[in-house]
Amino acid sequence: MSTAPPWADWRQEHPGPYRTLGDPGMPPHARRGHLVASNEHDAREALPGVSAPTLILHGDQDRLTPPDNVPLLTARLPHTRSHLFPGARHA
Structure with a gap:
């Protein structure tokens, strides 16, 4: 029995690099919007609920x-x- 994690084969076949922010086809303005939304998102007060x-x-x-x-x-x-x-x- 192998001790390698179950994703090891996938990672070997897909070495990256991986995009971590949006879809590769996103236009620049959408990518910037995603970044702004990510930077300003704060859900700390909602988490206990x-x-x-x-x-x-x-x-x-x-x-x-x-x-x-x-x-x-x-x-x-x-x-x-x-x-x-x-x-x-990440991702």
Whole structure:
């Protein structure tokens, strides 16, 4: 039995680079709008009201959304589990 993670084959066949912000066909104004919306989004006050069980999956090498956010989210979301993927980045 292999100890490799289930996504190892996919990552080997698809080495990247991967786009992390929008669809490759997005026009520049839409890409900028997405970035502005992402930078201004703040749902901290709404998180405690989430009633669904939540699984947070995050790469420990994410430069777009720092891994330090995982414990912050976990503390505010009820019924939460999290997992950090070693070596994984955003998306």
